[in-house]
Each structure stands twice: as C-alpha cells, then as structure tokens.
Amino acid sequence: MTPAGALLAAALATPLAFVALCLLPGFRRRVFDLLPLAPLPALVAAVAAPGGSLLLAPAPMRLVLALDEPGAMLLGGAALLWAAAGLYARTYMATDPTRIGFAVWWLLTLAGSLGVFIVADMTSFYLMFSLVSLAAYGLVAHEGTPRAESASLIYMALAVLGEAFLLLGFVLLATAGPTGNPLIADAVASLPASPWRDATLALLILGFGLKMGLVPLHVWMPLAHPVAPMPASAVLSGIIVKAGVIGLVRFLPFDQPAADWGTALIVLGLFTAYYGVAIGITQSHPKTVLAYSTVSQMGLVAAIIGAGLELGAAGVSRLAAYYALHHMLVKGALFMGVGVMAATGARHRTLALGVMAVMALSLAGLPLTSGALAKYAAKGPLGDGLAGTLAALSAAGSALLMLHFLRLVAKTAPVRADAVAGWGLRAPWLATAAASLFAGWMLFAPAIGYAPASALAPAALWDATWPLLLGGLLAFGLARSGIGLPKIPEGDVAALAMCALPAVRRIGDGAERLDAALRRWPVAGLALMAIVLILGATLGTAR
C-alpha cells in the first residue's frame, strides 16, 4: 500500500470508524465534539494524494479508490467545509438533546459524500452515492417539526427515485461494457458504442440531475435545505449536491463529442439557472432563497458540463469541479453566515453584513472573488454564442437574487443591539469565507491553465462587473416599480404534485380491492384452473 493509497483509505475509513466507535458509551458521549476531526484525513489526502490509488479488493470484486484532479479539488473543499460546519455545529447545537443521533447521520453522510469523490469502480460509487443520499435524510428530518417531516419525506422519495434511475443507468452501462464490476472509466469508454447509449445517458442525467437540483427534479432542495439545522443546511447545499456534479463528471463520455446530449444538458442547465432566480426572488426566507440560488448555480454547472459534452472536451471536468468548489465554499459560508447574522446585534452588524455581501455577490461573479474566477473560466467551453451570452446574463440574475437575499438577511436582527455571535460560530464562518477566496486563486492556474493575472485584465474585470450592475439596476427597478411578486410556495411544483395524491390513493384502494377479490375461494380456484390451462397451452408452443 502506497502512502497515497493509505491516505485515501483513511479518508474514507475515519468517519466510518467514528460511527462504529459510537457503540462505546464513552466515545458516544464525546462524538459530537469530535465531528470536526472526522474529515481531516480527507483534507490531507486531497492535498497530498492526488494521483494516488488503492486496490481494496481485486477482480472480480474490484473495489478501487483513486483520486484524480477534479476529485481532489472537490474532496479538499468538501473536507474543509465538513470540518468548518462540524466546528460550527458544536456551538450552534450545543444544547440540542438529540445531537448524538444527529452526529451519527452526520458522519454517515460525511463518509458517503467524501466517498463519491474517491471511488473509481461502479459498485462502490453506487454504494457511496446511496450512502450520502439516504443518510442525509437524517439531517433533513432532524428538527422533527411537521415541516421537517414532510420535507424529509419528499427528500427521501426523490432520493430513492434517483437511485432507481441511476441503478438502471448503471446496469445499462455495465451490460454494454466490460463484465463484472468495471472501473467507471472503462464502462464509460464503452458508452458511445452502446446500443442503449441514449437510454443510458437519459437515466444518468435524470439520476445525477436530481441530486444537483435540475428542474423539475429540484423540488426537494428548497424544501429540505431550509428545515435542516444551519450547519446541516451548509453541507447539504454546499457538499451533498456535488455528488450529482461528480457523477456527471465521471459518467458522461467526454472523449467523443455528443452534440445532441450536450445541447440538451446546456438547455436544461440554463433553464434551471434562470428558473432558480425567478422563483428565488419570490421567497421570503433567507435560507429558501439560498436553496433556490443553489438550484440556479447547479444549473450553470450542468450547462458547463453540457458544453464539454457537446465539444468532446475532457478538460471540462476540471472546470466543472473548480466551479463546484467555488460554490461549495461560498454557499457553505453563506448558510453559516445566516446563523451568525441572526445572533449579531445591530451595533456589530456592519462588518458581518460586509462579509456576507462579498460572499453573496461572489455567486454573481464579483471581481477578485472566486466567483469571478469561476465565471471567467467558464467562458471557455460555453463560448461567445447564445449559450455563452445567456450564461453571462444569468450572473445578473444571480446578482438580483443575492441582493434580495442580503436585504432579507439584513432584516433578521431580533437580538439585543450589542449581541455578538460567539467565536464558535464566527471562526468557522470566516474561515470558510477566506478559504473560498484562497482556494479560488490557488487553484486557478493548475485547474484551468490560465495565468491568474489574465483574470485581472480590464476586459475580464468589465465582463465580471456589468452583470452585477445590471442585476443591481434590476433590483432597484423592481423595488421602485412596486410590482408585487406572487407568493410561490417553497418547492414550487411540489405543491402541484400534491394535487396528484388522491389519484395515488385511488391506486392503493384499487390494489387492495383487487387483492380482496382475488383472495376469495371461488376466484382463487378459478385462477388456479385458468393458470394450469394457460400453462399447458403455452408449454406446447415452440420457442
């Protein structure tokens, strides 16, 4: 076992070992305070082990860990945010009586979310993806309120639906490709020639798109993210949705141009980017607005990936990971910031609000922030055509949405004027915000291949600035015009889907009635005779 391989194993094993150790009462009492330590081996691995790999079990099981560049970026960002959010939770949830149970769900989700970035074979990927999807249920449901109950139910239903899409997609992929449990890369290489190429791609995009929140499978996000405790919202919106990003990055065949599916993904992604903004600005809870912003931003990532698929450009995977890393840290900082703001009195708000403004506008590409760098890099694959223009314009939408968010978050100050959020909340928040800037600049050259100075050229700065100005103008105009925005319920189309419930109930009633009828003696006897006759007749027909 190489040192790099050992690090990868430790990254995955540490959170799981924490869960296992919870069987010991002594450890269980302390586990909540130890949460920030669980992702640290992964953080070390992300820095020290790119390119490393480890064979956990040889063929035909073939369980393999491997860390490529996109994986390393996301692994590092995720580990950092998990650690910061774990630190934040120590203060935020210090008096929560059920925090031990929460810690177990947290650790399981953590293990799965880091796992998806480092496993290289299909079965392990599915295992890790299921782990992160299903364990996150515990984070969503934690508060136990009726709202959390219904949100977690919808979350679970959609997560399981996504699993079903993916399983079918994976089976199609594996059936066309090498037998047994192939490496993801080998299976994907066989995809362009597969007889089920289109069905496979559709299922993969459905399954991963659901996790990323692509419309119309985004409904769980604005329901689930606001009801979770603050640190859980930060990791849900920051990290868990990236399982979908890494899925698309790993499973789409970038080696050969696929114009049809690439274009479809661009259209879906851009539509989602605008849709998230349009619904988001009607919302009145800061956390719900942030959730819709995640929907919008993930739409943009999908569009970037779609552009790479259209062109057959494998480099887009690094770019998508870079964009996702930026969003991960910024969105994590924003969610933690909502909690900080709520605990900060009027006298100390200015500075905090300033940090929040930088983070929020980073999502719209504020110059010098990681957002500006990410958007600058995204221009490459999206080009100057219609898609590129729409993507650039969507930054104005993000600016509009984030200004709306800032206005909402500025209003939340019910506490005493001289109240100050403790360092237990402020330190992880500020660290995450700083990390977003630091990681953005550090990784710009290695990930994208541009010199950092190119993002500071006047043209680039102007490209980043005008959407902000436009967004500001829109926000100003909207406030001035006095147009009342409609009140759209959280989860928008989910409310429509609820109208279908009576129909679903009727199916259940029908099945019960059918069962009751079939379980009557004369019917069962008749069925038995009929089956024997039909079997006899069909056995005689030739193959």
Add this chain to the structure above:
Amino acid sequence: MGMATTTGPLLVLAVVVPVIGMLALLVMPFLGIRRPATVALAVVAVGVAIASAIGIDLVRSKEAIVYVVGGWAPPLGLQLRADGLSGVMMAMAALVIAAVALYARPQFDMAEDAPGGRRAFAFWSLLMGLWSALNLVFLGEDLFNLFVALELLTFAAVPLVCLDGKAETIEAALRYLVFALIGSALYLLGTAILYGQYGTLDIGTLHGRASANLATHAAIALMIGGLMAKAALFPLHLWLPPAHAGAPAPASAVLSALVVKAPFFIILRLWFDVLPEPPSEAAARVLALLGAAAILVCSVVALRQRRLKLMIAYSTVAQIGYLFLMFILIEPGVAPWTTIGWTGGMLQLISHALAKAAMFLAAGLIAEALGHDRIADLAGAGRTVPVSVFAFGLAGLSLMGLPPSGGFIAKLLLLNAAILSGAWWVAIVISVGGLLAAAYVARVLKRAMAAPATAIETRAVAREREWPALGLALCAVALGFVPLQPLDMLAIGRGALP
C-alpha cells in the same frame, strides 16, 4: 446413471437427523431431559455440521454428491443427489433454522407438564419435521419422493400456523391446508400422467426421455400449477397473509423464508431438468407476468397494511414474484446455470430467505416489547428494542435492493439479465418493485424510530434475544459482497446431470 459417491451417506444423515430429533423429543422424559429446547438445539448443531460438511465437500470435489438408496440405482431404486444448488439451499435452510432455534429457545423452553409445555413440544417437533422435509426436497431425485417431501412439509407447516390455538389462526391454518391439498392433488395428477407416459419418475431418467408432447405438457402444467398454489404465487396467495401473519414469530420466519421456497425449487427442477428443451417462451412469459403482477400489486397492498406482520407477509408474496421473473431472463441455448439470470434469481431467493426471517424475528420482539404490532403506534420501538429495529432496517436494505446487500446484487443481476434479453418491462417492474419496497420498509422504520408522543408502557426484552435477527440480517448484507457474475458454486454438478 449416478454412481454413489463416498460422502453420499451425509445426504441420508441430512434427512434423518432431524427425524431422530423428533423421536428424541418423544422419548426425552425417559432419559431425564425435561426441556425440549435442549434436545432440539443439539440436533440443530448436528444438522448445521452436516450441511456444512456437504457444502465443503461440494466445493472441494466440484462434483455432485450422490447416494443410491439400498443400492438400487434408478430407475428401479431411489437416489439422493446434492449438487451446488442443493448445497446452497441446504446451507440457507440450516442457517435460518439455527437462528430461529436460538431465537425460539426462551419462548419455547418449558417442560412438557408446565403451562405451554405441549406447545413447546409441538413447536420443536414440527420444526424438526419441517427441516427434514426441506432437505428431502433439496436432495430428492424422484418426483414421487418429492411429493412425499412436500406433503411432509405441508403437514409440519400447517400446525405451526395455529400453535397458539386461537380461532382466527386455526381458520388461517385450515385455509392453508385446503389450498395446499388442492396443490398436492394437481401435482399428484401430473406425476401420474408422467409415470403412465414414461414409466419412471426419476428426474435424471426423465431428462433424457421426456419428449415434447401433449401428455408431458399437460403433466408439467398441472404440477407447476399445483406448486404455484403452494408457493403462494399471485393470484394464488389467498392463504399466505393470514397464515404467515398469524403464526408465532419464529414459525413465521421459517414459513416465509424457507417453506414457500421448496415448491419453487421443484418448479425449477421441472422447468430446467424435466421439460424437453427448449422450454417455451410463451410459458415463461406467463410465469413472468404473474411474478410481475405479484410484485406490483402485493407491494402496494403491503404499503397499505396496518399490522406489521401482515405487511411483512404481503412483502413475501411480492418477493416471491421476483423468483418467477427468472424463467424469461435465461436465454435459450446456453446452460442456464452459467447465466447471470440464474445466479440473480438464486441470490434473490437466498437473500430474501435471510432478510425475511430476520424481519419476522425482529417484528416478533417489537410486538412483544410494545404489546401490539400496529404500524401506526410503533413509536418508541427504536428505544425499547434498538437492535431489533436495526436488524429490521438492515433486512429492509436487502428487500429494497440497496447496497450493500444480497438483494442489491440479485436485483443488479436480474436487471442486467432483463436488459440482455430485451425484456424492458421486466427491468421496469424490478425498479418499481424496489421503490415500493423502499416505501413500505421506510414507513415502518420512520414510525419505529420516532419518539412516542405520550409515555408508553413497554416490556423489557433481554438483549441477547435480539441477536439472531441481527445475525441473519448481517448475513443478508454480507451476500452483497458476492461478485457480480455467474456463481461457480451454483453450477457444481449441474452439467453432469445424467
């Protein structure tokens, strides 16, 4: 014709040792032993050792084990034969019965003259008889011999249903008995036709001799129809839910995990070993359609149940449906046991057996702790019997087909086979069935993990009574580490079928 192998007597022991156990239970008072569980557990230990020895010998020799009864080779005499498939079935049965016996010991450990003593005696005797019958089904090579085994199985299983003597369980048992008897009659009719036609009921002999004609097809249709009734394939499941839900938990576990698998096993033998090749695709489609209907309808009905044990029973009817999908997924022209469809179907059978037994055992303790098994009022179970709720969840993982679990690998292989054979509708049914299973398992878990709204009265359950269910559930999970390819073990001795 099969020559007896040196380890052949092991097969006789596998059938006879449980019978010796039954006799020992009868004469126990004369030997100064007061508790039937002591005798039964000793027999279980020996039985597990025999099943292990058979398994090890199969793996080592890579050939079927054969025993010729009385030295008379078929078609004149009888033979017992264990190939890889039988070996795996016997190991599965031994594992489930061992866990059930450990679980049932505190419940059925009273001396014969103590209150409930007759019931304890009956439980252990019936369990022994049932085990012997199961092993005979897995080893028998003669269709009439198999009929006897099936009857023995039914007569051991039916009283288990009404062990508590309540009116409604007696009614459920009678229902079960009558429908099983109809199934037996059809099976017997089929064997009579085959015997009249070919003058033998030895599967090995029929394999070469049976030709595709009306008599053969009529006989096989009658036999498969009868076996379906005994396996409770939808829509012939009228007897299963009340019987499996009404029996005491350890009995339910054995009934749902093992007893319904025996008739299915014989259907497999008829289909692949007796029917002249190639089996008709239209007939395979009939079986698959019924299986699909079972999955869809009974999963929805399971979702609507108010009682935990009824929900688990309906889940059994749904899961049996998956087994019948197999026939359409095995492409003609190749040896079936080398296909992924075969391995997928068998893994489904085994992982369902382990998971379902674990579920019934866990449900029994949940009901004991709470005093009821109403799903709506399960809140608090997670605190009272945490290990059982955890075992229920792990077993549920396998039913839902989520990794890592045997159910996941089975589902993956079946999906794979469905796509390879172009049966898209089967792939969709498997996927939808998984979603419905997730819904009915999650519904129970959600309630069980919740904190009760008001203080509830619970009865303490000794922690060690929760282990057998957990052990079985962990075995179902461990099956998830079987590689995704045709399993060599299942092919041992199949190719050499005379």
